[in-house]
Amino acid sequence: xxxxxxxxxxxxxxxQQMELNDNVVTFGEDVGFEGGVxxxxxxxxxxxGKERSFDTPLAxxxxxGSAVGMAVNGLIPIPEIQFSGFVFPAINQIITHVAxxxxxxxxxxxxxxxxxMPYGGGIRALEHHSESIESLFxxxxxxxxxxxxxxxxxxxxxxxxxxxxxxxxxxxxxxxYRAFKQEVPTEEYIVPIGKAKVVQQGDTITVVAWGAMVxxxxxxxxxxxxxxxxxxxxxxxxxxxxxxxxLINSVKKTGRFLVVHEAYKSYGPGxxxxxxxxxxxxxxxxxxxxxxxxFDITIPLPKGEHHFIITPxxxxxxxxxxxxF
Amino acid sequence: MLxxxxxxxxxxxxxxxxxxxxxxxxxxxxxxxxxxxxxxxKTMMLGRVADTKALQYQRQGRILxxxxxxxxxxAQVGVIAALDKQDWMVPAFRELAGMLYKGAPLKQLFMYxxxxxxxxxxxxxxxILPISVPIASQLNHAAGLAYASKIKKKGEVxxxxxxxxxxxxxxxxxxxxxxxxxxxxxIIIIQxxxxxxxxxxSSQTKAKTLAHKAIGYxxxxxxxxxxxxxxxxxxxxxxxxxALRGEGPTLIEALTYRLGPHTTSDDPSIYRSDDEVAYWExxxxxxxxxxxxxxxxxxxxxxDKALIKEYKDYVNKIFKEVEETGLIDxxxxxKYNYETMSEDxxxxxxxxxxxxxxAK
Numbered sequence: 060x061x062x063x064x065x066x067x068x069x070x071x072x073x074x075q076q077m078e079l080n081d082n083v084v085t086f087g088e089d090v091g092f093e094g095g096v097x098x099x100x101x102x103x104x105x106x107x108g109k110e111r112s113f114d115t116p117l118a119x120x121x122x123x124g125s126a127v128g129m130a131v132n133g134l135i136p137i138p139e140i141q142f143s144g145f146v147f148p149a150i151n152q153i154i155t156h157v158a159x160x161x162x163x164x165x166x167x168x169x170x171x172x173x174x175x176m177p178y179g180g181g182i183r184a185l186e187h188h189s190e191s192i193e194s195l196f197x198x199x200x201x202x203x204x205x206x207x208x209x210x211x212x213x214x215x216x217x218x219x220x221x222x223x224x225x226x227x228x229x230x231x232x233x234x235x236y237r238a239f240k241q242e243v244p245t246e247e248y249i250v251p252i253g254k255a256k257v258v259q260q261g262d263t264i265t266v267v268a269w270g271a272m273v274x275x276x277x278x279x280x281x282x283x284x285x286x287x288x289x290x291x292x293x294x295x296x297x298x299x300x301x302x303x304x305x306l307i308n309s310v311k312k313t314g315r316f317l318v319v320h321e322a323y324k325s326y327g328p329g330x331x332x333x334x335x336x337x338x339x340x341x342x343x344x345x346x347x348x349x350x351x352x353x354f355d356i357t358i359p360l361p362k363g364e365h366h367f368i369i370t371p372x373x374x375x376x377x378x379x380x381x382x383x384f
Numbered sequence: 385m386l387x388x389x390x391x392x393x394x395x396x397x398x399x400x401x402x403x404x405x406x407x408x409x410x411x412x413x414x415x416x417x418x419x420x421x422x423x424x425x426k427t428m429m430l431g432r433v434a435d436t437k438a439l440q441y442q443r444q445g446r447i448l449x450x451x452x453x454x455x456x457x458x459a460q461v462g463v464i465a466a467l468d469k470q471d472w473m474v475p476a477f478r479e480l481a482g483m484l485y486k487g488a489p490l491k492q493l494f495m496y497x498x499x500x501x502x503x504x505x506x507x508x509x510x511x512i513l514p515i516s517v518p519i520a521s522q523l524n525h526a527a528g529l530a531y532a533s534k535i536k537k538k539g540e541v542x543x544x545x546x547x548x549x550x551x552x553x554x555x556x557x558x559x560x561x562x563x564x565x566x567x568x569x570x571i572i573i574i575q576x577x578x579x580x581x582x583x584x585x586s587s588q589t590k591a592k593t594l595a596h597k598a599i600g601y602x603x604x605x606x607x608x609x610x611x612x613x614x615x616x617x618x619x620x621x622x623x624x625x626x627a628l629r630g631e632g633p634t635l636i637e638a639l640t641y642r643l644g645p646h647t648t649s650d651d652p653s654i655y656r657s658d659d660e661v662a663y664w665e666x667x668x669x670x671x672x673x674x675x676x677x678x679x680x681x682x683x684x685x686x687x688d689k690a691l692i693k694e695y696k697d698y699v700n701k702i703f704k705e706v707e708e709t710g711l712i713d714x715x716x717x718x719k720y721n722y723e724t725m726s727e728d729x730x731x732x733x734x735x736x737x738x739x740x741x742x743a744k
Contacts, residue, residue: 084535110534110535111535115562116558116561116562116565118557118558118561118562120521120524120554120555120558121524121527121558121559121561121562123524124521124523124524124525124527124528124555124558124559125524125525125527125528125531125559125562126528127524127525127528128524128525128526128527128528128529128530128531128532128542129528129529129531129532130528131513131525131528131529131532132472132528132529132532132533132536132538132540133532133536134531134532134535134536136528148554151518151521151555152521152524155517155518155521156516156518156521156525160514161720161721161722161723162501162720162721163501163504163505163514164501164504164505164514164720165501165502165504165505165716165720166505166719166720166723167505167506167508168505169723200721201721201722203722224723225722225723253726300726300727300728300729301728303727303728304727
């Protein structure tokens, strides 16, 4: 099995799906000739031609709006938004049309499409390149929101997303695009949308994370090696719909719950998860379910970003606090 | 090429019939047989009768907010008449007559304004997208339909509607530009009905005409008398043939007028004069087309009277059927958000059903 980074896995998956299905097309700003600013589509235009992998005008609303029309007319579009911070001109299309088309037409038209975008902080980027905006999409009925954390899951989840009859927002943790390699099968496989992964079993505390934060929790766990804390680490993998059962089962076992996310704290995904824990595992709790999340401030520019970024040390500290409550 | 002779830069407007139904340019009259012309006329009339009735139903509290089309029938039927069955229609929300011509059943069109999604999906073969409320956003869908059609060599043309107010929107710019860059088979119809609720066309843009906007996108544009069904027909026909040759989009500004309110919630007397409305009532598209057809010997006033009577009864009958549909079932409102309901959503539905059972 070849070793791949997350970005390799993205490219490998799109390539494979374009090869297997003539209806799959990919496009966006600098996606065609150059292969994207992160090279996620490198070589695809050369391989599949300018009609199936192409550069669009610099216009996010047209990128997503045209994807709606393409999906209605038989294609499976994979539009790329260069950075999640640039998606806002297309929010009108995503919320008023992409999310609603199936319901509006009572299932006559579904919109199979995958809207890919790199997201998250920690790459010392300029303004609008570091936000974690999964909640904005997860709040909207009709959308699915998927975030991989490993190369293997990237391929399996992206394959599932492309084959899904409904639109999927595929958020890629750009901070770990090239952070590590993993063996990734060359053949097609699926990691189902809506299923979390228990990365590590434990019985002291349940810690949930996704995207780049999974690695940071793993690093935190290493810092806690000498403590008597057995962390059960869950990679949520899908934000909407999310795997309630796996979370609840885990909390019933551990009685303690910590969610770690870079998205802003207030009204963030952690609030939703904790509400679920309270609703369905309240009597099993031995400590208040807790969030370690991005502060409710505009994510600072690089010279101030270190204040915002959630470090393994902070995570370890929080795990200790919740575990000893 | 009409777009050459009537280029926006020449400040000319394409007309075939004047407002009194007289042919102003014999050479431009399309060769259409009696049956075809009468089908156009009858659809315009059905649109008018349905429109009038819808306003009445709304006043009686039997239908929700409704956006009338009165005065804009030619800008709709003239266009759709020039299309073929495989071509797409992408409406905004004030295109009832055009949608009727494309084959949408009146019952479904009423269902939308009655408050039921049943009115927003048509038989796939009709190639009509659902009504789109977010202004101008539908133009990007048209671009996407056309892109798919182009690379799959389907030979479809896409007609998309927008209003004069919609031309100020960023979505308009992004969609027209996108369609132009890829030479997509798109025809953009701007129904310039002069008013975006209370905002006049002059407050939307400094451009001399809306057709002028085509120039900046490197495509052809044309301003057409939108109350002249034959002028709209020939302009669309030419644009369609061009699109099929792979020569890209055309922007057609249909100069028309909204004789009614923006919607039933609007009172146009606040912002426009009776004189202005009277001027446009004289230019009613149905009146001029009727005179033209009578002069041709295709139609009589007696037939006209009988048709109106027939349509009034028909529309009332259809609306009764609509009213009989009542409320939407609970399962239906959950069912279509995703192809497969998530466990969580299923639980939300089940819990609510439990509540209903217990509350009884």
